[in-house]
Amino acid sequence: MNFNDFNLHPCIMEGVNALGYTEPTPIQSKAIPVALQGNDIVGLAQTGTGKTAAFVLPILQKLMPGKRGQVRALIMSPTRELAEQTCTAINKLGKKTGIRSIAVYGGVSISQQVINLRNCAEIVVACPGRLLDHIWRGTVDLSHIEILVIDEADRMLDMGFLPNIKSILDCIMQKHQTLLFSATMPKEIRRLTEDILTQPLNIQIGETAPAETVSHALYPVKQHLKTALLMEILYQIQKESVIVFTRTKHRAEKVADELKKAGFKAASLHGNLSQIRRQSAIDGLRRGSIKVLVATDIASRGIDILSITHVINYDIPECADDYTHRIGRTGRINNNGDAWTLVTAADTGMIRDIEKILKSTIERKTIQGFDYTIAAPVGERVRYERKPARSDAQTSRQSAGRELRNKMFNNRRPAIAKAI
Numbered sequence: 143m144n145f146n147d148f149n150l151h152p153c154i155m156e157g158v159n160a161l162g163y164t165e166p167t168p169i170q171s172k173a174i175p176v177a178l179q180g181n182d183i184v185g186l187a188q189t190g191t192g193k194t195a196a197f198v199l200p201i202l203q204k205l206m207p208g209k210r211g212q213v214r215a216l217i218m219s220p221t222r223e224l225a226e227q228t229c230t231a232i233n234k235l236g237k238k239t240g241i242r243s244i245a246v247y248g249g250v251s252i253s254q255q256v257i258n259l260r261n262c263a264e265i266v267v268a269c270p271g272r273l274l275d276h277i278w279r280g281t282v283d284l285s286h287i288e289i290l291v292i293d294e295a296d297r298m299l300d301m302g303f304l305p306n307i308k309s310i311l312d313c314i315m316q317k318h319q320t321l322l323f324s325a326t327m328p329k330e331i332r333r334l335t336e337d338i339l340t341q342p343l344n345i346q347i348g349e350t351a352p353a354e355t356v357s358h359a360l361y362p363v364k365q366h367l368k369t370a371l372l373m374e375i376l377y378q379i380q381k382e383s384v385i386v387f388t389r390t391k392h393r394a395e396k397v398a399d400e401l402k403k404a405g406f407k408a409a410s411l412h413g414n415l416s417q418i419r420r421q422s423a424i425d426g427l428r429r430g431s432i433k434v435l436v437a438t439d440i441a442s443r444g445i446d447i448l449s450i451t452h453v454i455n456y457d458i459p460e461c462a463d464d465y466t467h468r469i470g471r472t473g474r475i476n477n478n479g480d481a482w483t484l485v486t487a488a489d490t491g492m493i494r495d496i497e498k499i500l501k502s503t504i505e506r507k508t509i510q511g512f513d514y515t516i517a518a519p520v521g522e523r524v525r526y527e528r529k530p531a532r533s534d535a536q537t538s539r540q541s542a543g544r545e546l547r548n549k550m551f552n553n554r555r556p557a558i559a560k561a562i
């Protein structure tokens with residue numbers, strides 16, 4: 143099958159060709175023809191499978207005829223990053239169509255959004271909270287919605303957005319087509335699909351398992367040596383783009399600070415940062431000015447940067463599904479990626495869960511030359527400092543790495559904050 147088989151409008155095909163898509167991915171092959179016929183869909187697909195285009199292309203096709211200047215398609219996204227990314231995909235695929243989209247989310251000025259909404263985009267990509275705000279203010283008109291997408295539905299559930307989504311759905315009175323995508327299918331989402339979709343076609347792409355293009359490894363280490371080991375690993379994989387996941391905002395900030403002090407081009411990404419800082423961290427990683435992004439699970443779904451070569455779990459995730467999402471940031475669409483997890487003795491149960499979904503044992507690895515025996519000093523917080531740069535940058539980095547191994551810090555585990 144190729145894209146010509148979908149009989150998409152030539153303006154849309156220009157976008158497809160400009161992006162260099164030659165063959166539809168499996169979810170696109172299955173979902174696009176069904177969506178084009180106007181049917182509802184429940185799509186169960188793993189991350190990085192090309193599901194954005196699977197709903198964006200039918201939306202563009204549906205909106206090509208018909209009135210412009212009113213909101214006719216609504217895509218609901220759990221995070222601002224995913225909303226922005228979806229808008230970017232729409233702008234690229236729909237570049238020649240004249241169809242406009244805007245992203246609507248909290249954390250930024252609402253007045254600019256009001257103006258943009260008044261200027262009448264045809265597609266709104268929105269996070270539920272801010273969209274409700276607009277509905278209450280009367281600054282968005284949903285009475286012309288023809289097609290609704292609920293993206294990352296399970297993530298919406300995790301983030302407590304389900305009541306908001308139901309309130310928004312109550313405001314769309316007219317008949318419309320609904321496409322719901324989710325990486326997993328918890329019972330609340332199953333129930334939602336039963337309530338809001340009409341005879342949907344269920345599409346499942348493989349199992350909701352981690353991407354096969356990713357190879358996995360565990361690095362057992364004591365908690366107090368994690369940062370030193372992380373740095374040692376980063377020295378060895380220099381020049382690559384890496385996302386490091388921590389479990390808390392506090393730890394993401396702290397680890398990013400320590401990496402910056404050690405000379406890495408690092409930035410943090412978590413829910414306490416302003417939207418401008420969040421976006422600039424992602425843009426930096428995309429452009430290459432940031433090499434290491436230290437993030438909470440807020441980044442585990444919304445980031446689509448093909449150049450990410452490694453995901454390093456500084457902290458093992460809280461559940462196996464989160465592991466799938468985190469490691470889905472690498473190995474995207476036929477690229478290879480590495481997923482490495484720093485593990486302590488406390489992580490045994492979660493390792494078992496992850497190996498269960500991978501259906502194989504993950505190799506345990508050690509870093510040659512790293513001193514794993516250093517004890518945690520009591521009451522002293524270790525600071526990492528890089529040695530002054532020598533003429534040979536590589537030698538300098540490696541020796542700085544060895545230097546760091548000899549520094550220690552205490553094991554003050556911050557309380558695990560649920561919020562990301």
Ligand code: AMP
Nearest residue numbers: 163165166167190191192193194195475
């Ligand atoms: P998604 O799962 O929608 O986040 O897409 C993951 C990545 O795959 C994005 O970088 C898309 O641009 C890319 N992609 C989507 N569809 C195709 C395709 N048919 N061929 C090649 N790349 C694609």
